[in-house]
Amino acid sequence: MSTGTSTFVIRWINFLTMLLAVAVIGFGVWMSTHHDGCRKSLTLPVLGLGALIFLISIIGFLGAWKNNSILLWLYLIMLFLVLVAILVFTVLAFIVTNSGSGHKVSGLRYKEYQLQDYSSWFLKQLNHTRNWNHLRSCLVKSDDCNNLSRKYKVHI
Numbered sequence: 001m002s003t004g005t006s007t008f009v010i011r012w013i014n015f016l017t018m019l020l021a022v023a024v025i026g027f028g029v030w031m032s033t034h035h036d037g038c039r040k041s042l043t044l045p046v047l048g049l050g051a052l053i054f055l056i057s058i059i060g061f062l063g064a065w066k067n068n069s070i071l072l073w074l075y076l077i078m079l080f081l082v083l084v085a086i087l088v089f090t091v092l093a094f095i096v097t098n099s100g101s102g103h104k105v106s107g108l109r110y111k112e113y114q115l116q117d118y119s120s121w122f123l124k125q126l127n128h129t130r131n132w133n134h135l136r137s138c139l140v141k142s143d144d145c146n147n148l149s150r151k152y153k154v155h156i
Helices: 003-032 037-065 069-097 120-127 129-142 144-151
Strands: none
Touching (some): 069 120
16 A cells, blocks of 8 residues: 555545544534533533544644654554553443343343442442432433333333
8 A cells, every 4th residue: 555545545534533523522512502410511521522533633634634754653642542541441441340240030131230249439439429419310310210110011
């Protein structure tokens, strides 16, 4: 593959990624206009993610367009750091939630989950009053708990 072909591919991939980043930022702005605390609490992370995606894609696009090796190396290093961060986040998520995989109960089509099965760090976070009050308010507003009885019928 020649250099011209690879920079052409990098340009187009990063152009499409920039469009995706603009959509993510637009979604974050839309979330900030809502007055419920659940959506507002996710506004900054969504806007930050959109800005990070946009920054990385603009560096890659400009590096490929101008054939600037410094920008392309910066782009490569940033992509590597993002991939490492995703890997670390995934491993930590598995560590926190691994033991809470649910128990089969005879007569039920779904598994039974119990809080004591999860890691002590996760339980400590739930027992923190501020965290639990925020989580509880989000669950109540979304009617997730109320819809469970309609979604899963218990046959006794």
